[in-house]
Amino acid sequence: MATEQPSIEPTKPQTMKAHCPRCDGERTCDVHGSFDQPWEWSDGEHSENGQLDHRLLQCRGCELVFYWQSSWDTQSWDYRYNPTTGEEETVPEYTLQTYPAPEKKSTRPDWAWTLYKTDSTLAQIMDEVYTTSEGRSFILASIGLRTALDRATEMLGIDPALPMAEKVTALHDGGWIGETEAQTLGIVAEAGNAAAHRAFSPDGDDFQHLLSTLEQFISRAILSGKRALEIGPKIPPKQARSSSKANRT
Numbered sequence: 001m002a003t004e005q006p007s008i009e010p011t012k013p014q015t016m017k018a019h020c021p022r023c024d025g026e027r028t029c030d031v032h033g034s035f036d037q038p039w040e041w042s043d044g045e046h047s048e049n050g051q052l053d054h055r056l057l058q059c060r061g062c063e064l065v066f067y068w069q070s071s072w073d074t075q076s077w078d079y080r081y082n083p084t085t086g087e088e089e090t091v092p093e094y095t096l097q098t099y100p101a102p103e104k105k106s107t108r109p110d111w112a113w114t115l116y117k118t119d120s121t122l123a124q125i126m127d128e129v130y131t132t133s134e135g136r137s138f139i140l141a142s143i144g145l146r147t148a149l150d151r152a153t154e155m156l157g158i159d160p161a162l163p164m165a166e167k168v169t170a171l172h173d174g175g176w177i178g179e180t181e182a183q184t185l186g187i188v189a190e191a192g193n194a195a196a197h198r199a200f201s202p203d204g205d206d207f208q209h210l211l212s213t214l215e216q217f218i219s220r221a222i223l224s225g226k227r228a229l230e231i232g233p234k235i236p237p238k239q240a241r242s243s244s245k246a247n248r249t
């Protein structure tokens with residue numbers, strides 16, 4: 001007798017928007033598990049009911065897996081006027097929570113959470129820069145900035161054996177950065193050098209300035225530049241022209 005086979009078709013993962021506790025923003029999340037749990041209580045005279053919605057989510061930005069819960073109950077009904085009918089109606093007030101709870105407000109740009117998709121070494125260096133600077137260890141964080149700049153120049157094909165100042169000059173000569181950015185990145189390199197050899201410690205404001213200089217460089221030269229290079233092969237080639245015209249293009 002034929003028995004019914006359980007479906008083994010892989011189901012498309014569902015997604016929902018939720019507040020990711022790590023990258024601390026509204027993110028699209030894959031739903032890996034869900035369970036809705038309605039409840040009711042009565043003592044014969046009074047009654048209450050509500051529902052707990054449980055989700056196991058994974059952030060599509062930073063890939064954190066976390067637990068998300070939404071709950072409501074009849075004790076916390078909210079009342080409002082329906083703008084169409086003009087009548088009072090009750091709406092549930094939802095309480096949202098996650099485990100883990102959101103981390104301290106992050107100052108990292110959104111791209112920092114997915115940098116590992118571009119380069120895992122640079123992502124690890126930047127992760128340590130953020131972690132040490134959040135702990136106000138600005139000497140170590142400054143050395144990290146210089147190390148990150150070093151890695152970024154290597155990704156752009158600049159000779160790793162060159163001294164740091166010459167790498168910055170090569171970035172300028174290669175058209176990756178302008179005059180002003182060459183000066184500010186030179187300061188990032190020099191601050192990292194001074195931190196490593198002379199225990200130079202910038203204060204929080206100075207460090208933020210050095211960090212944002214490097215962030216802008218990475219965002220523009222590494223991330224946007226790489227995206228532009230990836231688009232290049234997708235552009236259809238020019239139509240072949242007759243030889244007389246081709247010479248003029």
Ligand SMILES: [Zn+2]
Pocket residue numbers: 020021022023024027059060061062063064
């Ligand atoms: Zn996230």
